[in-house]
Amino acid sequence: MARLTRLSCIVPLGFSAALAAMPQAVLAIDRFELRIDRIETPAAVLKDAHLKVSIDQKTATPKGSLRIGSTPAGPISMNLALREAGSQGLIFAGDRFRFAGGDVGFNASLIGRRWTFAVTASAITSESLLELSRSFIDIPAGFSAQGQLDTVLQLAGRTTAALPETANLEFRGSNLGFSNAEGSVAAEGIDLDVRVGLSSDVNGKMTVSGYLMSETGEALLDNAYLKLGSHPTRIGLEGELDANRLKISLLEIKQEGLISATASATITQPKNFLEAPLDIQKLKVESATLSLQELRFPAVYTSYLQTALAGTALDSLESSGRISGTLEIVDNAPVSGNLVLDDLSLRDAKGLFFVDRLRGRINWVPEVDEPMEPSSLTWDAGGLYDVRGGASSLRLVLRGLSAALLEPARLPVFDGAINIQELRVTDAGAPAMQIQFTGEIEPISMSEISKAFGWPALGGFVTGRIPRVEYKGDTLIFDGDLEAEIFDGIVRGSNIKLSDPFGRWPRLSADLVIDNLDLETLTSTLEFGAITGRIDGQVDNLELFAWAPVSFDAWLRTPEDDRSRKRISVDAINSIANVGGNAGSGVASALQMGALRFFSRYRYRQLAVRCVLEDDVCQLSGAPIANNRYYLLEGAGVPRVDIVGNSGRIQWSELLRQIAWQIETGGTFSIQ
Amino acid sequence: MKNFLKLKLTAATLLIASCITINVYFPAGAAEKAADQIIDSVIQGGGAVRGTPQTPPVSPPTTTTPPTTQINSFATQPLHRVAASLIDALIPRAHAQTEMNLDVSSPEIRAITASMQNRFGQLERFFDAGVVGLTADGLIDIRDISAAALPDRALIKRLVAEDNADRNALYDAIARKNERPEWAPDIRRIFAQRWVERGAKPGWYFKDLDGNWKQR
Numbered sequence: 025m026a027r028l029t030r031l032s033c034i035v036p037l038g039f040s041a042a043l044a045a046m047p048q049a050v051l052a053i054d055r056f057e058l059r060i061d062r063i064e065t066p067a068a069v070l071k072d073a074h075l076k077v078s079i080d081q082k083t084a085t086p087k088g089s090l091r092i093g094s095t096p097a098g099p100i101s102m103n104l105a106l107r108e109a110g111s112q113g114l115i116f117a118g119d120r121f122r123f124a125g126g127d128v129g130f131n132a133s134l135i136g137r138r139w140t141f142a143v144t145a146s147a148i149t150s151e152s153l154l155e156l157s158r159s160f161i162d163i164p165a166g167f168s169a170q171g172q173l174d175t176v177l178q179l180a181g182r183t184t185a186a187l188p189e190t191a192n193l194e195f196r197g198s199n200l201g202f203s204n205a206e207g208s209v210a211a212e213g214i215d216l217d218v219r220v221g222l223s224s225d226v227n228g229k230m231t232v233s234g235y236l237m238s239e240t241g242e243a244l245l246d247n248a249y250l251k252l253g254s255h256p257t258r259i260g261l262e263g264e265l266d267a268n269r270l271k272i273s274l275l276e277i278k279q280e281g282l283i284s285a286t287a288s289a290t291i292t293q294p295k296n297f298l299e300a301p302l303d304i305q306k307l308k309v310e311s312a313t314l315s316l317q318e319l320r321f322p323a324v325y326t327s328y329l330q331t332a333l334a335g336t337a338l339d340s341l342e343s344s345g346r347i348s349g350t351l352e353i354v355d356n357a358p359v360s361g362n363l364v365l366d367d368l369s370l371r372d373a374k375g376l377f378f379v380d381r382l383r384g385r386i387n388w389v390p391e392v393d394e395p396m397e398p399s400s401l402t403w404d405a406g407g408l409y410d411v412r413g414g415a416s417s418l419r420l421v422l423r424g425l426s427a428a429l430l431e432p433a434r435l436p437v438f439d440g441a442i443n444i445q446e447l448r449v450t451d452a453g454a455p456a457m458q459i460q461f462t463g464e465i466e467p468i469s470m471s472e473i474s475k476a477f478g479w480p481a482l483g484g485f486v487t488g489r490i491p492r493v494e495y496k497g498d499t500l501i502f503d504g505d506l507e508a509e510i511f512d513g514i515v516r517g518s519n520i521k522l523s524d525p526f527g528r529w530p531r532l533s534a535d536l537v538i539d540n541l542d543l544e545t546l547t548s549t550l551e552f553g554a555i556t557g558r559i560d561g562q563v564d565n566l567e568l569f570a571w572a573p574v575s576f577d578a579w580l581r582t583p584e585d586d587r588s589r590k591r592i593s594v595d596a597i598n599s600i601a602n603v604g605g606n607a608g609s610g611v612a613s614a615l616q617m618g619a620l621r622f623f624s625r626y627r628y629r630q631l632a633v634r635c636v637l638e639d640d641v642c643q644l645s646g647a648p649i650a651n652n653r654y655y656l657l658e659g660a661g662v663p664r665v666d667i668v669g670n671s672g673r674i675q676w677s678e679l680l681r682q683i684a685w686q687i688e689t690g691g692t693f694s695i696q
Numbered sequence: 697m698k699n700f701l702k703l704k705l706t707a708a709t710l711l712i713a714s715c716i717t718i719n720v721y722f723p724a725g726a727a728e729k730a731a732d733q734i735i736d737s738v739i740q741g742g743g744a745v746r747g748t749p750q751t752p753p754v755s756p757p758t759t760t761t762p763p764t765t766q767i768n769s770f771a772t773q774p775l776h777r778v779a780a781s782l783i784d785a786l787i788p789r790a791h792a793q794t795e796m797n798l799d800v801s802s803p804e805i806r807a808i809t810a811s812m813q814n815r816f817g818q819l820e821r822f823f824d825a826g827v828v829g830l831t832a833d834g835l836i837d838i839r840d841i842s843a844a845a846l847p848d849r850a851l852i853k854r855l856v857a858e859d860n861a862d863r864n865a866l867y868d869a870i871a872r873k874n875e876r877p878e879w880a881p882d883i884r885r886i887f888a889q890r891w892v893e894r895g896a897k898p899g900w901y902f903k904d905l906d907g908n909w910k911q912r
Contacts, residue, residue, distance in 0.1 A: 244846050331853050339857075529862075
């Protein structure tokens with residue numbers, strides 16, 4: 025049993041020692057046989073090796089055969105030829121032999137103290153290569169590979185040194201594939217061109233340089249999916265290896281149309297890199313600088329980010345633009361970073377939000393108590409749900425997982441604005457995330473809002489105060505009342521809660537109080553028909569599910585002390601009578617007959633309508649009279665017009681449709 | 697004899713007393729029926745969820761009070777009354793479903809069911825291929841991602857995340873509609889069962905209570 029000298033993890037170096045011992049032996053005898061039961065190298069355990077050398081009597085050239093019964097990639101059986109090269113040299117060549125599924129040939133030389141060793145292999149299988157690599161890299165069980173590779177390994181060194189002076193390794197293959205046991209890391213149809221060169225000096229320090237290129241195939245790395253055909257990839261590396269320390273002077277990653285990045289780093293692991301298999305989990309990044317020259321959208325989003333964001337509010341974005349930035353890492357932890365946004369535009373396909381041409385610089389440090397550069401952002405347009413705004417900018421400070429506005433910001437919204445007095449986010453992205461927001465509304469015209477939300481055009485303005493909003497437990501809670509001045513009155517929302525605000529099924533609950541709105545302003549832009557006077561109301565226990573009302577108890581009525589002129593036009597009476605499906609033709613035409621036709625407006629004492637919505641059914645009522653009857657419109661004076669209804673139930677969706685129709689057309693509504 | 701009678705009376709009283717005991721129990725039978733309807737509607741993508749009030753066409757009223765328009769001439773009557781029945785379309789009240797104690801009729805439930813219907817077509821082929829399967833708590837999970845082509849794997853992750861968000865919202869909406877938040881685990885359990893028994897095609901995978909994948 026022989027155990028050869030300790031070897032580097034890259035090179036089966038034992039040959040040099042064996043070669044050093046051999047020449048004399050070969051030349052002095054005419055037959056030589058060596059059997060070794062077991063050879064342990066860091067690369068492999070070889071068993072049952074049998075070397076036979078003999079001298080051809082005619083040519084005086086040594087030749088022989090080498091058989092190794094067991095290697096990780098199967099048995100080896102090859103013929104050898106040795107010849108002298110000058111007086112101090114020996115060249116050692118083997119015929120090509122079958123190994124690892126392909127054809128392998130090798131040659132070696134020893135001239136003076138210099139030796140070389142080269143192996144070329146064509147069409148060896150990935151599976152065998154995987155087996156051989158298990159001694160260098162800790163490959164998890166269940167990992168499989170397919171495809172064939174050509175490979176060349178060249179080593180050269182001196183017999184006085186333990187490590188080779190130079191080593192070059194090349195891989196080339198096409199239609200390669202691999203997969204881990206779970207299927208989360210996989211590739212298909214990959215072509216690969218890898219070159220690595222190593223050289224070492226007398227002190228055992230090694231220089232590494234190499235690259236990897238791939239231009240075909242597809243790869244899946246957990247949540248990142250890459251089509252190499254669309255994004256040819258080149259990764260280059262230059263560095264130094266010194267015992268357990270790897271100093272990368274340049275790592276360059278280029279994926280066409282996707283990423284251009286460089287990095288430098290110093291990485292250590294507990295054991296000497298050359299003495300033990302690489303254990304990725306024990307690597308420590310002592311220091312590193314990552315520099316992104318360019319990340320291109322949408323490719324970066326669709327390839328690397330989208331699947332990781334599945335199920336969140338950011339999982340269906342259309343994007344464009346570029347990002348660049350840097351990141352500094354010390355002792356495995358990031359210590360500072362910045363991102364520069366270059367015309368980044370994002371648009372949520374579900375309509376939740378959008379931002380156009382976001383530009384700026386974001387500076388970040390971990391949670392430390394040090395002065396730092398603020399970040400600033402500018403954009404051309406943005407929106408949340410259907411609320412759209414124009415160009416704006418803001419400045420903020422980011423630390424750890426928190427962000428806060430440095431100063432109040434003004435966001436133009438339609439023809440008005442939202443002034444944000446305070447915006448603070450802590451624990452961003454975590455379940456414990458908190459958001460605090462305070463602001464106010466600069467007057468925004470209702471016609472713009474109506475257009476955006478698809479409502480019929482309403483007149484007037486909205487202005488008001490937004491109370492402190494907190495986000496906790498996946499719910500936005502308004503700490504106070506949201507007040508809007510609209511139609512010369514006030515609409516006040518209290519107890520406002522929005523749960524699952526960024527998710528699939530947001531639920532809004534609130535109580536609204538409607539205070540003294542001016543009906544003339546409200547109806548002036550509608551085809552509904554003019555009504556003058558004031559209106560009060562309330563909506564209790566309003567619930568919106570995915571922004572559609574699912575339940576409420578709503579009242580609208582004339583304020584008791586309303587002293588204004590209360591008039592209702594024929595058109596409006598017509599409209600109210602129409603809603604509910606009664607063709608109402610009788611009403612309008614009757615009002616026009618006879619003496620009544622001189623009256624285009626009628627006085628009224630009160631308007632009253634109540635709708636209790638539950639399970640898509642609206643229970644309608646008004647100002648009660650008796651026997652299940654109620655006034656929707658209680659007239660006054662002479663001539664007097666009342667609209668009286670019977671307590672009843674109507675399909676909510678149907679009611680909405682009729683009101684909308686009536687508001688927009690003001691005509692006579694009839695369905696056959 | 698007297699004692700025997702006493703015993704019978706006592707027994708009778710006890711029996712009556714136990715009958716009177718008020719117990720709010722989870723209506724499993726009704727829940728199964730409700731789950732079946734929702735599952736059918738998701739799979740067939742068009743089957744109506746029972747309990748939805750039928751939408752009546754807007755038509756002249758069929759009920760008691762026809763619209764009346766009374767006009768007295770200006771000269772004789774100070775009071776003109778125009779009565780118009782605002783509510784013409786009186787819908788038939790939802791039939792009292794005496795045997796069905798689990799109410800699954802609400803706009804939320806309908807909206808979520810519609811969302812699941814829309815997605816089901818895409819998910820179906822992944823169920824067929826054994827890539828995804830049903831779990832024991834009413835959700836779905838990835839069973840074998842390597843049975844799917846590389847480009848599909850990202851899509852599958854998204855579909856699973858979205859469908860589970862819908863499923864969780866559905867069970868919550870049913871519990872909420874019945875005002876019984878404590879029924880949520882039972883609702884899940886029934887749905888999980890019925891998805892396997894009724895919703896799954898032969899060959900589909902599901903997880904048993906121990907977490908092992910089984911095939912229908």
